[in-house]
Amino acid sequence: MSDLDLPCPDTLARRHRLLAQIGEKGVLILPTAREQIRNRDVTYLFRPDSDFFYLTGFAEPEAVLVLAPGHAEGEQILFCRPRDPERETWDGRRAGIEGAKELCQVDQCYSIHELDSILPKLLENREVLLYPMGLGADFDARVQLWRNQARAHSRQGIGYPMELVDSSYFLGEMRLHKDAVEQQLMRAAAGVSAAGHRHGMRQTRPGMMEYQLQAEIEYVFQRQGAARLAYSSIVGGGVNGCILHYVENRAVLQDGDLVLVDAGAEIAGYAGDITRTWPVNGRFSGPQRDIYSLVLASQAAAIATVQVGRPVSDYHDAAVEILVDGLRELKILREGREEILDKQLYRPFYMHRTGHWLGMDVHDVGAYRQGTEQTWRPLAAGMVLTVEPGLYFAPGQDGVPEAYQGIGIRIEDDLFLTPDGPEILSAGVPKEIEEIESLMAGGWG
Ligand code: GLY
Ligand code: MN
Ligand code: MN
Numbered sequence: 046m047s048d049l050d051l052p053c054p055d056t057l058a059r060r061h062r063l064l065a066q067i068g069e070k071g072v073l074i075l076p077t078a079r080e081q082i083r084n085r086d087v088t089y090l091f092r093p094d095s096d097f098f099y100l101t102g103f104a105e106p107e108a109v110l111v112l113a114p115g116h117a118e119g120e121q122i123l124f125c126r127p128r129d130p131e132r133e134t135w136d137g138r139r140a141g142i143e144g145a146k147e148l149c150q151v152d153q154c155y156s157i158h159e160l161d162s163i164l165p166k167l168l169e170n171r172e173v174l175l176y177p178m179g180l181g182a183d184f185d186a187r188v189q190l191w192r193n194q195a196r197a198h199s200r201q202g203i204g205y206p207m208e209l210v211d212s213s214y215f216l217g218e219m220r221l222h223k224d225a226v227e228q229q230l231m232r233a234a235a236g237v238s239a240a241g242h243r244h245g246m247r248q249t250r251p252g253m254m255e256y257q258l259q260a261e262i263e264y265v266f267q268r269q270g271a272a273r274l275a276y277s278s279i280v281g282g283g284v285n286g287c288i289l290h291y292v293e294n295r296a297v298l299q300d301g302d303l304v305l306v307d308a309g310a311e312i313a314g315y316a317g318d319i320t321r322t323w324p325v326n327g328r329f330s331g332p333q334r335d336i337y338s339l340v341l342a343s344q345a346a347a348i349a350t351v352q353v354g355r356p357v358s359d360y361h362d363a364a365v366e367i368l369v370d371g372l373r374e375l376k377i378l379r380e381g382r383e384e385i386l387d388k389q390l391y392r393p394f395y396m397h398r399t400g401h402w403l404g405m406d407v408h409d410v411g412a413y414r415q416g417t418e419q420t421w422r423p424l425a426a427g428m429v430l431t432v433e434p435g436l437y438f439a440p441g442q443d444g445v446p447e448a449y450q451g452i453g454i455r456i457e458d459d460l461f462l463t464p465d466g467p468e469i470l471s472a473g474v475p476k477e478i479e480e481i482e483s484l485m486a487g488g489w490g
Contacts, residue, residue, distance in 0.1 A: 049270045051233055051313050052226045056102045057150045059219065060121055063100065064114045066215060071173040073112040073212055074164070074191075076184055080106045092273060095405040096177065096216040098314050101149050105139060107157050113167050119152025122167065127156045161187075165194035174206035177213050213410065220404055221411025222427045228461055230313045231403070231429055232470050234275070235459045237310040238317030239473030241265040245308075246474075246484050251300035251325050255280040258304065259294050266310035275309035275316030276407045282325060286453025287437040289397060298325045303333055305453050309407065316407040318431050319471045320457030327485035329478055332448040335375065336436055337478060340454045343367035343434040344476075347399055351432065351460055351467045356421040357413055361399040364434040368395055372436075377445055394438060394445075400431040403459055426464045433457030 067073055077097040081089045093104050101110055101123065111122040128141035146154035155163055168174060168191060176188050195205035223231065245262040259280045266274065281291040282298040286305030298304055302325050309317035322337065324330070329337060347364040369385050372378040372394065378385055385391060402409035409429070415422045424430075435455030438445045456476055460467035475481050 051230055054226050056100055060100055064112055067114050069115040072171040073175040075110045077108045103149050111167055121151040122153045123149055123151040124155050124157045124160045164191045168195035168206055170204045171206050173208045173210055175210045175212040178211040217410035223429055230315045234312040234315045234317040235470035236473055237269045237271055237312055238319045239471050242319055242321050242474040246323055253298045255282055255294040255296050262308050271310035271312055273311045275311040279307035281305045284440055284451040287439050300326050314405050318403055318407050320455045322454045323481050336452050336454055339371035340434055340436055340456050344432055344456050347432045353426055354423050357424055358421040364399040394436050399434050403429045403431050424462055426462055428462045430460055431457055
């Protein structure tokens with residue numbers, strides 16, 4: 046159980062599934078992320094590599110997992126930092142060799158300092174070597190070094206891996222399909238994220254700084270147990286809402302403007318990813334209502350197509366069609382519907398896709414297309430995705446009535462697909478105009 050009283054994923058069962066896929070001819074080497082220096086003696090807040098954490102639940106830096114199916118001395122091998130009382134006094138506790146072996150339920154655990162001497166032996170007589178290719182020049186070079194060392198014994202009749210395979214594909218396909226425990230964890234991540242947005246809506250006042258609103262939201266994330274943000278929070282007042290990844294957050298929130306907030310908490314390694322756009326003074330103006338209602342309608346149309354068996358591209362197409370109809374009604378686009386869709390003439394106002402897979406990474410892994418034809422893959426139960434249409438009218442933009450210039454709106458929810466349709470994980474934060482206005486006025490739950 047985690048400190049939020051959440052269930053722990055069964056990482057051992059995940060490793061067993063992967064071992065079966067790798068088969069006895071293969072071997073997998075998977076390192077965790079590296080600690081990164083920020084400046085002098087300061088490091089960036091450490092976050093384990095998602096694939097590594099998915100398979101081990103181990104959150105320390107300087108660790109490597111090896112899966113060698115059928116290996117006589119154990120097929121699941123972890124390398125990690127040994128206990129070191131002095132370092133632990135400075136940098137924090139370590140599980141150590143024995144602790145990590147028990148914690149991760151691996152067959153063998155060695156010191157990370159033994160990696161170079163042990164690893165070449167683990168490659169002997171394996172035909173296929175799986176590892177995350179291109180993760181970094183250092184790691185790529187080390188893998189080649191270990192392989193060269195295994196090859197040096199080939200004169201004694203010992204085989205070495207001739208085939209190199211990117212492990213990211215296998216992990217991507219596993220991680221794309223979430224189970225019931227992951228559903229609970231992602232429900233928690235979206236729930237905490239929603240609580241932050243609700244609090245932020247209530248605290249918003251004209252004259253406040255964007256970073257002050259950011260602090261209110263992130264305060265709730267942390268207080269509710271988020272160890273990290275899922276990504277840097279975007280808090281854009283007025284025209285700043287038209288900058289898709291605006292993270293500066295240093296401007297004043299002006300009376301009469303909207304504020305676009307895209308912020309999510311990370312809980313138990315899983316990301317929430319929610320966007321809401323609300324009026325700084327608590328009341329939508331007429332032009333803001335026009336555009337907001339249009340984006341909301343396009344989101345509803347998109348969500349209605351998130352169903353098992355439908356191609357993953359359908360929900361983007363559904364959102365775009367509604368946006369295009371609205372842009373024509375508002376006379377912002379004057380060409381025919383088909384021409385607008387064919388030539389993507391809406392792109393000056395809607396330049397991103399309507400969503401992405403969501404999981405341990407905010408832009409999560411898993412292929413969107415498949416097969417030799419590379420067609421869009423059908424949605425299946427257990428997939429999690431965002432639905433996030435928007436409209437962005439920069440100041441002075443051609444063909445845009447003045448009343449709409451400087452308006453940037455995005456509405457983003459997190460959906461867990463079940464056989465009966467999607468569960469909206471982020472439903473805890475309102476998005477209807479009346480609900481938002483009521484919450485900002487002190488009502489709504
Ligand atoms: N927060 C990044 C995204 O919505 O894709
Ligand atoms: Mn998103
Ligand atoms: Mn987002």
